Each structure stands twice: as C-alpha cells, then as structure tokens.
Amino acid sequence: MIIETHALTKKYGNKTACDQIDLSIEAGQVYGFLGRNGAGKSTCIKMLTGLVFPTSGSGTVLGRPLGDVSAREKMGYLPELFRYQDWMTGLDLLNFHAQLFKLKNKKDQISRVLKLVGLVGQENYKVGSYSKGMQQRIGLACALLPNPQLIFLDEPTSALDPIGRKDVRDIIVSLKDEGTTVFLNSHLLSEVEAVCDSVTFIHKGKVVKSARMDELLMTKILLTIRANGLTEELFAKLNKQHESLQKLADGSLTVSLNDYEEIPALAASLIANGVTLYELTPHRETLETVFMQIVGEEGQSS
Numbered sequence: 001m002i003i004e005t006h007a008l009t010k011k012y013g014n015k016t017a018c019d020q021i022d023l024s025i026e027a028g029q030v031y032g033f034l035g036r037n038g039a040g041k042s043t044c045i046k047m048l049t050g051l052v053f054p055t056s057g058s059g060t061v062l063g064r065p066l067g068d069v070s071a072r073e074k075m076g077y078l079p080e081l082f083r084y085q086d087w088m089t090g091l092d093l094l095n096f097h098a099q100l101f102k103l104k105n106k107k108d109q110i111s112r113v114l115k116l117v118g119l120v121g122q123e124n125y126k127v128g129s130y131s132k133g134m135q136q137r138i139g140l141a142c143a144l145l146p147n148p149q150l151i152f153l154d155e156p157t158s159a160l161d162p163i164g165r166k167d168v169r170d171i172i173v174s175l176k177d178e179g180t181t182v183f184l185n186s187h188l189l190s191e192v193e194a195v196c197d198s199v200t201f202i203h204k205g206k207v208v209k210s211a212r213m214d215e216l217l218m219t220k221i222l223l224t225i226r227a228n229g230l231t232e233e234l235f236a237k238l239n240k241q242h243e244s245l246q247k248l249a250d251g252s253l254t255v256s257l258n259d260y261e262e263i264p265a266l267a268a269s270l271i272a273n274g275v276t277l278y279e280l281t282p283h284r285e286t287l288e289t290v291f292m293q294i295v296g297e298e299g300q301s302s
C-alpha cells in the first residue's frame, strides 16, 4: 500500500476535523477523495503530506511514517487555493521549488513541467500577473517537479476553464500511465468519475464509504418514467415496492433499480393499472447521484 492510515484523527480545539480515518490505498491508481465543504479532506491531505501533525492515530506514506522527510522527496503536492509569491516570475518559482527538492537536473525538469502544464512562453512573467487558471497551472508544475511517485492534488481544476480542465485530466491520465499514484480531491464529480479508479467518501470527518469506481457505478440503474394516468393511490402502492420512487417537478418519475431485468415487470404493472406509458429511460447512476445519496442527505455540512 502506498498510503495506509489507522484511526487518523485531527482536532482543532473542540472541532474534530478528521475522525479515526482508516485508509488503504494501492499504488498506481487515481484515487478520489470526496466530501462536502468542511468534511475534512484538506486536513487529511495535510496530515498525509506531513504539514500538520495528527492529534492521534498513525499512518505510512510511501512506506515511511507520516511526516518522514525521505518520503516527502518523492511526493508532489498542489494545495487548494494556494497563493504563490506574486513578485516571482513563474521560472523563479520553479527554480525555488527545484532547490527545495534539491533536484540535480533542474533545467530539464523545469522545461518538462512547463510543457506539461502548458505554460511555455509564460515563464518569465510575474506570478502576480497570471490569471487564476495560470496560477493553478504553475502550482501544478511545482507539484510535478520532483517526478513524484505520489502526487496530491487538492482541487486542481477549480480555477480552470473547460479546456484547462481537460488538460489537467490528460495530465492525470498520463501520470497514471507512468505509474504515479494520484490522490485527487475535487468537487467536480464528472472529472472524478472520468479519471478515478476508486474513491473514498468522507463526511463530518469520518470515512463513510470506499469503493472501486466501476463497482460503485455499476450497482444501480436510474429509470426515468414518463406516463399519464398515474393516480396518487397507485403511486403510494408502487412506492411500497420501490422506496426510491420519486415524482419530479416536470411530472416524470424516477426510480432506482438493481437490475435491467426489473424494468419489464415494472412496465407491465404500470400498464395493468391503467397507466399510459410514453417513455422508460434507464441510466447508469452517475457519481453525482451516488454522492448525493452518500453524503448529501442532511442540510449544511459543518
């Protein structure tokens, strides 16, 4: 395992940001870390990267205890909404980080990462003059500098336009192809769905679910039904058999099924009860619907 934690906990005063987190992450995958605002994701990443000390619990990253300097040399980290030194040029910033990483072939590594993040030709401008998207790209370049075995990306695309997001997705895929493990924290669930091999959901500081992406999304089918003549009585009857049955504002219905084989029986039962069917459309569940089911049930997250 490239990351393993046992009951990792971080308290800030009375506030428990991370509560007994157990993680077991295999090398070579793109791993998504999901949860609502304030769920404890960034705090967990900071413990894994050695930036904050856990209050209790333990863990290893790259086979070394949390905070170990030799493991940090093989790790890249793009923090969330980080402000880099405005007065430096992009090149100065990369040189500075290259020194921190004690890189031997600085020049080659810097041109490699500038090319990867699409900032060639912009490196001599001051970071303060960069757009938000360019700042995010230079941050990603810093994280990629040491050719890391493990890279933590905390909201890497929040400031990027759709083309920038696609570029970052491509970078993530190429990192994985080269064997790098990517730990991705993002609220952009369609992106997580597109690149992650497995995901963990965290809610109010606790891990509530971990699963492989294919297993998570293959389990259910969301069926949309457009029909006429469905009485309240029949709705209530069907609702007893299918708890997930819902009426949408446009009058259509949705129901979550375990198998395609349940569709004919449902259609037959609707017709037998005098309903006129116009449309039955099955969709595989998206990560967004799964996310809502797992962590979206209550009001504001703390």
Ligand SMILES: Nc1ncnc2c1ncn2[C@@H]1O[C@H](COP(=O)(O)OP(=O)(O)OP(=O)(O)O)[C@@H](O)[C@H]1O
Binding pocket: 012, 015, 016, 017, 035, 036, 037, 038, 039, 040, 041, 042, 043, 044, 080, 302
């Ligand atoms: N340095 C700190 N001092 C006090 N409380 C903190 C500190 N850092 C985080 N917290 C609290 O810990 C909880 C978890 O915060 P964290 O930033 O880890 O969540 P998150 O899941 O990364 O949220 P977001 O998606 O909004 O970035 C929040 O309630 C936050 O207010």
